Amino acid sequence: MPIKIYQGNDMLLRESDITVVIDVIRAFTVAHYAFLKGVEKILLVATVDEAFHLKNQNPNLVLAGEIKGLPISGFELDNSPAHICHAKVEGKTLVQKTTNGVKATLNSLQAKDLYVTGFSNARTTATYLKKQIDQAERECHVHIVASHPTGDDDLACAEYMKGILEGNDVMDEKEVVERIINSHVAEKFFDASQPEFNADDLKYCVKELKGEFVMKVNKTGKIPTIERFFI
Ligand SMILES: O=C(O)[C@H](CS(=O)(=O)O)OP(=O)(O)O
Numbered sequence: 001m002p003i004k005i006y007q008g009n010d011m012l013l014r015e016s017d018i019t020v021v022i023d024v025i026r027a028f029t030v031a032h033y034a035f036l037k038g039v040e041k042i043l044l045v046a047t048v049d050e051a052f053h054l055k056n057q058n059p060n061l062v063l064a065g066e067i068k069g070l071p072i073s074g075f076e077l078d079n080s081p082a083h084i085c086h087a088k089v090e091g092k093t094l095v096q097k098t099t100n101g102v103k104a105t106l107n108s109l110q111a112k113d114l115y116v117t118g119f120s121n122a123r124t125t126a127t128y129l130k131k132q133i134d135q136a137e138r139e140c141h142v143h144i145v146a147s148h149p150t151g152d153d154d155l156a157c158a159e160y161m162k163g164i165l166e167g168n169d170v171m172d173e174k175e176v177v178e179r180i181i182n183s184h185v186a187e188k189f190f191d192a193s194q195p196e197f198n199a200d201d202l203k204y205c206v207k208e209l210k211g212e213f214v215m216k217v218n219k220t221g222k223i224p225t226i227e228r229f230f231i
């Protein structure tokens with residue numbers, strides 16, 4: 001079973017059977033908590049203009065995301081898992097625009113089956129995918145995309161998932177958590193001179209939850225959409 005890890009958000013990889021795009025800090029931790037809070041689905045867009053265009057067509061949509069980690073003027077939500085946990089989003093459809101996770105996912109649509117996750121749903125996702133791979137009648141080509149081009153947060157999570165998928169040498173989850181917290185991407189959350197970054201966000205990013213669903217990208221419509229797939 002060839003499983004390859006790639007790092008970055010702008011690669012156009014060859015077709016795979018399964019691709020998992022990882023964004024721990026913070027896009028797909030936000031997505032995971034959004035679903036836990038009752039969000040129906042999440043539309044993925046590459047630009048702020050596209051998000052506003054969708055909102056003009058459907059004012060019920062809730063725009064979420066960031067530019068350089070910061071809130072986007074006119075968006076209801078930023079890219080904070082702590083904030084989404086306190087937002088009223090039950091039954092809503094989100095539109096998500098982020099620097100790494102969303103961009104890498106939009107560049108991975110050539111995968112036959114496309115999933116996204118942060119660390120919070122990593123074990124659930126990898127365990128589910130291992131079953132699919134073990135049951136497949138032929139060899140599966142799997143890509144794991146650590147979406148931050150240089151961040152060890154996504155890379156640590158990618159190596160953790162690869163270990164679970166291969167069924168050997170599974171990294172200790174404490175090691176993954178340490179690498180996430182020590183990654184340069186996490187630094188701004190500990191920096192008192194950047195109060196716009198909520199230190200609580202990291203707590204959500206490093207907490208592994210027992211999950212009942214994976215986050216799968218539906219590519220059949222005009223806008224790629226993350227949906228919950230109950231397992
Ligand atoms: O908001 C985030 O956490 C990042 C932006 S940055 O790399 O921290 O500036 O976006 P994401 O797409 O969630 O990695």
Ligand SMILES: [Mg+2]
Binds near residue numbers: 023025027101148
């Ligand atoms: Mg990130």
